[in-house]
Amino acid sequence: MAVLVTGGAGYIGSHTALALCDRGEKVVVLDDLSSGFDWAVPPAAELVVGDVSDQALVSQLIVEHGITEIVHFAARILVQESVGDPLRYYLGNTVKTRALLETALAHGVTRLIFSSTAAVYGEAQVEIIPEDQPTAPINPYGRSKLMSEWMLADVARAHGLAYVVLRYFNVAGADPAGRAGETRRVATHLVKVASEAASGVRPGVEIFGTDYPTRDGSCIRDYVHVSDLASAHVAALDHLRAGGANLTLNCGYGRGFSVKEVVDVVKRVSGVDFPVKLSGRRAGDPACLVGAADRIRTELGWTPQLDDLETIVRHALGWEERLASRNARVK
Ligand SMILES: NC(=O)c1ccc[n+]([C@@H]2O[C@H](COP(=O)([O-])OP(=O)(O)OC[C@H]3O[C@@H](n4cnc5c(N)ncnc54)[C@H](O)[C@@H]3O)[C@@H](O)[C@H]2O)c1
Numbered sequence: 001m002a003v004l005v006t007g008g009a010g011y012i013g014s015h016t017a018l019a020l021c022d023r024g025e026k027v028v029v030l031d032d033l034s035s036g037f038d039w040a041v042p043p044a045a046e047l048v049v050g051d052v053s054d055q056a057l058v059s060q061l062i063v064e065h066g067i068t069e070i071v072h073f074a075a076r077i078l079v080q081e082s083v084g085d086p087l088r089y090y091l092g093n094t095v096k097t098r099a100l101l102e103t104a105l106a107h108g109v110t111r112l113i114f115s116s117t118a119a120v121y122g123e124a125q126v127e128i129i130p131e132d133q134p135t136a137p138i139n140p141y142g143r144s145k146l147m148s149e150w151m152l153a154d155v156a157r158a159h160g161l162a163y164v165v166l167r168y169f170n171v172a173g174a175d176p177a178g179r180a181g182e183t184r185r186v187a188t189h190l191v192k193v194a195s196e197a198a199s200g201v202r203p204g205v206e207i208f209g210t211d212y213p214t215r216d217g218s219c220i221r222d223y224v225h226v227s228d229l230a231s232a233h234v235a236a237l238d239h240l241r242a243g244g245a246n247l248t249l250n251c252g253y254g255r256g257f258s259v260k261e262v263v264d265v266v267k268r269v270s271g272v273d274f275p276v277k278l279s280g281r282r283a284g285d286p287a288c289l290v291g292a293a294d295r296i297r298t299e300l301g302w303t304p305q306l307d308d309l310e311t312i313v314r315h316a317l318g319w320e321e322r323l324a325s326r327n328a329r330v331k
């Protein structure tokens with residue numbers, strides 16, 4: 001019995017692989033390393049380098065390792081990039097998910113956890129978004145993920161697939177023990193970017209958009225600690241193994257911070273007053289995304305341990321320090 005973690009060399013996948021290994025699960029990571037790093041895979045997991053749509057490879061992995069569940073993270077993840085190159089997103093996120101599903105079903109793997117996103121909601125009509133809010137994504141990234149959600153629901157009805165869809169809000173922070181964190185060839189996520197600025201890796205932070213209809217004109221997001229998110233996946237796996245119902249759940253804390261507030265917290269926690277430039281809006285960004293957070297607690301018994309922006313930022317800054325010493329060693 002083993003769990004296949006696609007995208008497990010990436011940010012959220014590597015933290016979830018760690019959480020699974022920590023409790024003694026056998027973990028096989030499948031990752032093409034297009035945005036992930038081989039060294040990010042926990043030592044206790046096995047890394048196979050390849051593409052999730054390579055059906056011969058995935059078939060071989062399922063049979064060889066006795067895969068019983070798939071946690072599917074592998075995807076392209078950037079909203080702005082999806083606006084400029086939509087077909088890349090429909091291929092990477094929708095078409096390849098279809099191929100993976102087909103392979104899984106062909107081998108009788110019928111339990112799957114899927115990384116979806118708050119981007120499926122689009123421009124929120126309510127301050128706190130419940131799961132039954134109509135989906136109306138405003139960018140190709142969100143649409144590519146929503147199509148995958150629909151595929152899962154259809155396949156569940158037709159072939160008995162059991163799934164949990166987790167709609168993550170904005171993921172940030174790093175493993176509290178410093179074993180993993182967010183590593184990017186080019187960082188774009190706000191907490192990561194601001195942590196890099198505080199660490200001197202970049203000159204400063206640009207705030208994209210100050211004319212949104214929010215309390216200070218900058219966008220509002222629900223920032224969730226990556227290790228809490230990892231534990232939500234473990235809880236989802238237990239739910240499926242116990243024969244639980246198919247679920248689509250928000251994964252956030254139910255409270256939002258503006259871009260300006262996040263930047264201020266990073267400055268305060270780091271003690272570094274890095275330069276900030278006010279700029280125009282970035283393509284594809286909704287004004288506000290904050291998720292109702294009660295259903296996942298009720299359904300999965302998920303109890304976040306790290307719901308605190310300062311803690312998230314402290315862990316993100318700690319990871320930057322580790323990366324700096326690691327890069328110094330590698331050079
Ligand atoms: N980071 C966030 O804030 C956030 C929020 C909502 C949803 N998500 C979703 O969570 C998942 C993971 O995001 P992340 O931030 O860890 O991204 P990431 O880029 O760090 O990780 C994705 C991993 O998937 C791998 N990958 C991509 N395409 C692949 C393919 N075809 N075959 C094999 N491996 C492939 C990449 O090399 C990378 O290691 C994604 O599905 C993303 O859409 C992320």
Ligand SMILES: O=c1ccn([C@@H]2O[C@H](COP(=O)(O)OP(=O)(O)O[C@H]3O[C@H](CO)[C@@H](O)[C@H](O)[C@H]3O)[C@@H](O)[C@H]2O)c(=O)[nH]1
Pocket residue numbers: 077078079116117118119168169170171188189190191193205206207208209219220221259282285289
């Ligand atoms: O240098 C920066 C980076 C970001 N932002 C703003 O900060 C907010 C958050 O942006 P970012 O951290 O890039 O995350 P999102 O674009 O909200 O997208 C993330 O969060 C979504 C869920 O809400 C996921 O679906 C996506 O995969 C993930 O990239 C947005 O308003 C950005 O315009 C800035 O102002 N300056």
